[in-house]
Amino acid sequence: MRCAPRTPSPRSMPGAPTRPAPTTEKSFRGGVDPVIRVRHVLERAERFRFFERNAGMELQLNWVAIAIATVVGMGVGVVWFAKPVFGRPWRRLASFGPNADAPAPIVYIAALLGTAVFVLTLAVATSVVSAAFGIPLLAAAFAAAGVLWLGVLVPRHAAIALFQDMPRPLFLIYIGHDATVLVLAAVIIGLLG
Known part of the structure; x- marks a missing residue:
C-alpha cells in the first residue's frame, strides 16, 4: 500500500510568513x-x-611559597601553643593533665600534612580570586584568607565548641591560631606569588 505524498503545509513553503518572536x-x-x-x-x-x-584560566601556584608558608604555619603552632604564650590555658581548658605524655610522632606528621593542605587551599583560592577579579595576588590572598577564616574555620570551630560544650577561651585560642596562620600564609603567598 502506497501512502500519498505529503503536501507541504503553508507555513513550511518558501516565502511563507513565520511566527514572530515574542517581543514582550x-x-x-x-x-x-x-x-x-x-x-x-x-x-x-x-x-x-x-x-x-x-x-x-590556569592556576598559578608557587610551590616554594607554599612550602615556606607551611613551615611558618607549623612555627606559629609551636609558638602559639607554647607554655609562655597560650600553652598553659590551652592545656588547662582542653583537659590535659600537667603530667600528660608527649604526643606520638604521628600527631606532628598529621599536623604538618594538615597545615600543608590548609596553605595549599589558600594558594589555590588566591589564584582563582586573582584571576577571576583581576586583582593583585596580595589583595586576593587576603580576600581568600578572610573568606576561608570567616566562612569555613570559624563556623567549624563554633559547631565543635557548641557540641562539645567547649569553653569560650579555648574557642578563641583555636580561631586566633587559625587567623594568625592564614594572615602570615596570605602575606607569603601574596608577596612570593
Whole structure:
C-alpha cells in the first residue's frame, strides 16, 4: 500500500510568513519568557567579560611559597601553643593533665600534612580570586584568607565548641591560631606569588 505524498503545509513553503518572536517580557504564562531571561543573563555576562577573562584560566601556584608558608604555619603552632604564650590555658581548658605524655610522632606528621593542605587551599583560592577579579595576588590572598577564616574555620570551630560544650577561651585560642596562620600564609603567598 502506497501512502500519498505529503503536501507541504503553508507555513513550511518558501516565502511563507513565520511566527514572530515574542517581543514582550510578559509572554510566558504571565512571567518572563525563559529565552529572554537567558539572553539577559548572557548579555550581562558579556558586559562584565567574566567568561572571556577566565576562559582557559590556569592556576598559578608557587610551590616554594607554599612550602615556606607551611613551615611558618607549623612555627606559629609551636609558638602559639607554647607554655609562655597560650600553652598553659590551652592545656588547662582542653583537659590535659600537667603530667600528660608527649604526643606520638604521628600527631606532628598529621599536623604538618594538615597545615600543608590548609596553605595549599589558600594558594589555590588566591589564584582563582586573582584571576577571576583581576586583582593583585596580595589583595586576593587576603580576600581568600578572610573568606576561608570567616566562612569555613570559624563556623567549624563554633559547631565543635557548641557540641562539645567547649569553653569560650579555648574557642578563641583555636580561631586566633587559625587567623594568625592564614594572615602570615596570605602575606607569603601574596608577596612570593
